[in-house]
Each structure stands twice: as structure tokens, then as C-alpha cells.
């Protein structure tokens with residue numbers, strides 16, 4: 001099937017056309033960094049308006065680039081949550097209108113499932129079950145992925161997400177939003193052993209993540225006299241974050257016999273230091289590390305279209321009354337830990 005994917009759950013407006021062979025016929029992402037930069041973070045109301053202005057023209061552009069029309073589609077897949085509700089509503093209602101107008105089925109996609117299945121778009125040989133480190137702006141989870149719609153959550157964060165720690169640390173360092181790429185660039189000039197920072201929960205018997213204490217330690221270090229070199233602080237923070245992700249993932253891999261691969265997805269998976277640390281960890285378990293190319297790690301609509309393709313054979317279509325959801329955990333049994341994580 002040929003599926004149109006729509007994404008608008010945070011601050012990227014995106015439309016893409018993907019087929020069942022994994023060919024991406026077009027994938028367009030309109031970011032909003034300039035809209036939100038003055039505020040140092042995403043402003044939900046501004047994001048919703050920007051999605052509303054940009055999504056429909058972007059769909060036209062994606063169809064034109066792929067050289068197809070609505071009649072050529074087999075389904076429309078739109079993110080239905082979790083995320084900033086105004087933006088999710090823009091994308092979902094656009095998807096409903098297009099599906100209705102084209103007379104094609106609608107697939108309401110969980111944004112996290114988009115991230116979770118994206119590695120199978122870039123790596124068709126990746127089989128279930130795999131252990132997934134989902135590491136993004138709003139989530140840091142370890143999931144055993146058994147198939148589309150079948151996720152067992154082994155760990156989540158008890159406070160901040162890893163991407164949030166990157167964004168907050170970047171703010172402390174006076175770097176722009178989004179913080180992840182800015183920290184990675186600055187860290188290249190720094191010494192990652194120069195500033196002593198904690199590795200929250202490392203070695204702990206509980207499975208979860210924690211990043212709030214690391215961010216607070218970055219704030220304390222930045223305010224010390226004399227202050228550390230910013231590049232040293234960025235590099236030391238990035239190393240500490242990578243160490244935490246490796247330590248917690250090792251614990252989950254120990255508890256996950258029979259997986260085919262260790263997989264990382266989500267925006268923070270774009271980080272090269274983290275990717276190479278995770279490659280080392282996977283090899284400890286004789287597993288391949290599967291990580292999508294950078295453009296599929298950060299938010300995009302190709303992964304949403306792909307999630308639609310994964311769901312297509314089972315005929316799991318949604319009615320035009322399907323709701324937009326601000327919260328939508330992938331594993332309904334693995335409810336929030338101490339109130340954190342979706």
C-alpha cells in the first residue's frame with residue numbers, strides 16, 4: 001500500500017508518502033525553531049497555529065513531489081497523540097478530512113509507535129522481538145517490541161526525559177533551542193572528564209531512568225566560581241547522559257533474552273556519542289545496534305506513514321470520530337511510574 005503520513009504533535013509539521021516496500025516517495029518537515037526560539041521552548045498555542053497554517057500546503061507539496069494524487073493512496077495515517085493537544089488536533093482533523101474526501105481508510109497513529117517502528121523502515125531485516133530504547137524530547141523508555149501494537153515497557157523515567165535534560169542543560173549554557181544538537185556541537189571542543197557530574201540511578205536495582213539530578217548538577221557547575229569552560233561542561237554532561245542510558249539499557253538487556261537486536265529511536269538517538277556508546281553495549285550482548293538515520297530519529301511523517309503500513313494488513317482502521325489524545329501510553333499495563341512518563 002501507499003500511505004500518506006501526517007505529523008504535528010510537537011513543533012515539527014510533517015507530511016510523507018511511503019509504500020510497503022519501505023520506499024519514501026517524499027518526506028517533508030517544516031520546523032518551527034524560529035517561532036519558538038525567543039521563548040526558549042515550545043509554546044503550544046504558537047505551535048498549533050503554525051501547524052494549522054502549514055500542514056495543508058505541505059501535504060500538497062508532498063503529493064506533488066511523489067507525483068501522486070489522493071486517488072493513488074491506500075490509506076491516510078495521522079498522529080493522534082500523545083503530544084501537545086492543539087497540534088495533534090490539527091494533524092488528526094486534516095487526516096480525517098483527507099481520508100473522507102479521498103474515500104480511503106484512516107489510521108490514527110500513536111506518535112511513540114511511529115518512533116518505535118521507524119527502525120524497521122530503514123532496516124527491513126529487523127525482526128520482532130527487539131529491545132527498544134525510545135529516547136526523545138518527552139520520553140525515555142525501554143520497551144520490548146513484540147509487533148505492531150504489542151509493547152512491554154521495562155523502564156521509564158521517574159522525572160525528566162533525556163531530551164529534556166539536553167534542552168534544559170542547553171538553556172543553562174545559554175545555547176539555543178533545541179538543545180540536543182547545540183550541546184553535541186559544543187561538546188566536540190570539550191573534555192568530557194573535566195566536570196564531575198552524577199549518573200543518577202546507575203547501578204541501581206530498580207530499572208528506571210532519572211535525569212533531573214543530572215540537570216541540577218549542570219546548573220550548580222555552571223554557577224560555580226570560576227565557571228567551567230562551557231565546552232567542557234557540555235561534553236561532561238553528554239558523557240554522563242550517555243553513561244546513564246548505557247547503564248539502564250544494560251540492565252534491560254540482561255532481562256531480555258531472545259531479542260533479535262538492540263534498537264534506539266527518537267530525537268536523542270541522533271546523538272553520535274550516544275550512538276557509539278550504545279553500539280558498544282549491544283556488542284557486549286552480541287547483538288546488532290539498529291539506529292535509524294538522523295532524519296528518521298527526530299520527528300518526521302515517514303515514520304507515521306510507516307506505522308500505518310505496519311498496521312494496514314490487519315485492517316486496523318479508525319473511524320472519523322477517533323479522538324486526539326494528549327496522553328497515550330504504548331503499554332497500557334505499564335502505567336506511569338511515580339506519576340512520570342506517558
Ligand code: ATP
Nearest residue numbers: 010136137138139163179180181267268270271299
Ligand atoms: P516525543 O517523541 O517524546 O513526543 P518529541 O517528538 O518532541 O518528543 P523528538 O522530536 O523525537 O521528541 O526529539 C526531540 C528531542 O531530541 C529534543 O529534546 C532534542 O534536544 C533531542 N535531540 C535532537 N537531536 C539531538 C542530538 N543530536 N543530541 C541529543 N539530543 C538531541
Ligand code: FE
Nearest residue numbers: 115136298299
Ligand atoms: Fe517525537
